[in-house]
Amino acid sequence: MTTLITETKTNRGNVAALMVALLAACVAFQLNASMLSPALVTMGNELHTDQAVIGLSQTWFFTAAALFSLFLPRLSDIVGRKKILLGMMLLMAVGSVIAAMAPDVTWLFVGRIIQGVSGPTVPLCLIMLRSAVNNPRKYGALMGLITAVNGGVAGVDSFVGGYFAEHFGFRSIFWLMVGLAIVATALIAILAGESKPAAGTGMDWLGVFFIVIAVGALLTALNEGSKLVGAFSSGTLVLAIGLIVVAAAAFAAFWTVEKRSKKPMVETIHLRQRSTWAPLLTTTLAMTGIFAVINGIVPAYVQAAAPGFGVGPTEMSLMILTPYALLGWVFGPISGRLAPVLGYTKVLRIGMLGSIAALAIIAFLGLSSLPLMIVGTALLGIMYAGTVNIMLNGLGVVLSPAGNPGFLPGMNAGAFNLGAGLSFLVLPAVLVATSALGDAKASYLTVVVVGLAITVAAFAASLLIPKPLEAEVEK
Numbered sequence: 408m409t410t411l412i413t414e415t416k417t418n419r420g421n422v423a424a425l426m427v428a429l430l431a432a433c434v435a436f437q438l439n440a441s442m443l444s445p446a447l448v449t450m451g452n453e454l455h456t457d458q459a460v461i462g463l464s465q466t467w468f469f470t471a472a473a474l475f476s477l478f479l480p481r482l483s484d485i486v487g488r489k490k491i492l493l494g495m496m497l498l499m500a501v502g503s504v505i506a507a508m509a510p511d512v513t514w515l516f517v518g519r520i521i522q523g524v525s526g527p528t529v530p531l532c533l534i535m536l537r538s539a540v541n542n543p544r545k546y547g548a549l550m551g552l553i554t555a556v557n558g559g560v561a562g563v564d565s566f567v568g569g570y571f572a573e574h575f576g577f578r579s580i581f582w583l584m585v586g587l588a589i590v591a592t593a594l595i596a597i598l599a600g601e602s603k604p605a606a607g608t609g610m611d612w613l614g615v616f617f618i619v620i621a622v623g624a625l626l627t628a629l630n631e632g633s634k635l636v637g638a639f640s641s642g643t644l645v646l647a648i649g650l651i652v653v654a655a656a657a658f659a660a661f662w663t664v665e666k667r668s669k670k671p672m673v674e675t676i677h678l679r680q681r682s683t684w685a686p687l688l689t690t691t692l693a694m695t696g697i698f699a700v701i702n703g704i705v706p707a708y709v710q711a712a713a714p715g716f717g718v719g720p721t722e723m724s725l726m727i728l729t730p731y732a733l734l735g736w737v738f739g740p741i742s743g744r745l746a747p748v749l750g751y752t753k754v755l756r757i758g759m760l761g762s763i764a765a766l767a768i769i770a771f772l773g774l775s776s777l778p779l780m781i782v783g784t785a786l787l788g789i790m791y792a793g794t795v796n797i798m799l800n801g802l803g804v805v806l807s808p809a810g811n812p813g814f815l816p817g818m819n820a821g822a823f824n825l826g827a828g829l830s831f832l833v834l835p836a837v838l839v840a841t842s843a844l845g846d847a848k849a850s851y852l853t854v855v856v857v858g859l860a861i862t863v864a865a866f867a868a869s870l871l872i873p874k875p876l877e878a879e880v881e882k
Contacts, residue, residue: 436525474523551801604812633832695829
């Protein structure tokens with residue numbers, strides 16, 4: 408009996424220590440991703456460049472994050488998850504140092520791209536947690552806590568970034584990132600254990616090459632396509648179409664390589680299964696329908712003097728963005744705890760229906776009433792950031808093939824980035840296209856309704872996702 412109690416306490420201590428390390432890594436990455444948003448104007452002023460160029464540095468960071476997410480989780484199965492996570496944190500620190508000392512915008516780009524190596528931090532942390540925690544209830548709750556950080560650190564990240572930029576300059580933010588990355592590296596080195604379930608397996612680098620080219624070309628095409636929203640250019644259109652052709656050809660080559668490889672990055676039979684393409688489709692559609700609404704359309708409307716409410720940027724953040732992130736952070740562990748009991752797919756669909764209701768409130772009531780706009784975005788924080796986002800990340804882990812646990816989380820991370828790119832391409836394009844009608848409020852209404860329709864499509868796609876029975880509690 409004494410031995411059993413000792414083992415239980417030891418296991419709890421190991422999991423608690425692992426959670427400290429994983430949360431430190433996720434917080435470091437999330438701040439690395441979001442803390443610069445309120446500092447972009449300051450960065451442009453201090454580096455003597457325009458906002459379009461500074462915005463491009465953000466685009467390249469997220470593109471790099473998406474590309475490294477495609478294969479680093481799989482590589483970690485082979486060479487060691489702890490080893491890869493440590494490498495990611497160290498490169499995050501190196502990139503932050505380069506960005507902090509950047510004499511010009513070119514070096515800022517270099518630093519941000521190197522920081523992008525840390526892109527798969529959250530899925531890799533979830534994989535490490537999954538290998539350490541066998542109890543479905545416990546894993547669900549801890550998964551929700553980790554994934555909730557991915558939606559923003561309780562809204563504090565934007566506030567801290569704005570404060571540091573205003574009082575100490577943008578470089579101070581990068582030095583803070585350096586400190587956080589070093590702390591996360593130390594905690595992972597001391598507290599996390601190593602696991603490499605595919606040790607001895609060769610890495611399919613040819614497959615990696617083609618899938619990175621395919622996704623990279625597609626993301627770049629979306630970025631080029633977004634430029635057409637403000638001003639049409641035949642050259643930009645030709646480039647975007649050319650990149651889409653390159654992406655299609657590279658994916659075809661990837662498929663061919665995977666069919667012929669003795670040790671493929673992923674077996675093509677897995678790509679055909681609903682457990683793979685259904686969650687990826689749902690993730691892409693959900694992000695497309697919601698991401699630009701909460702991160703672009705609603706903030707712009709609330710700040711607009713007409714037809715919006717003329718609210719300042721700081722007040723807007725406190726009313727809209729902070730509650731959205733805070734509620735997502737609070738409800739993430741709750742939805743994670745419910746998932747293995749009610750079912751991952753059921754909780755996901757509840758979140759999807761709640762997100763649809765939130766978008767309906769924003770579209771049909773919130774555009775006329777600031778209090779109802781706040782209610783709609785708060786509900787979106789609970790249902791999307793605190794539920795849908797958690798379940799989609801979790802499903803990427805629990806539905807991944809047993810012999811290739813890093814495959815689906817990596818692809819799902821790419822789907823999140825693809826959906827974000829599509830969202831900022833499609834929804835602003837709708838806004839520009841309808842603005843010619845002369846009724847600004849009707850234009851914003853149309854945009855949110857389009858986002859609502861895409862989210863309904865995401866809900867329909869979620870009905871095709873199979874239940875991850877092994878990750879749920881038997882009833």
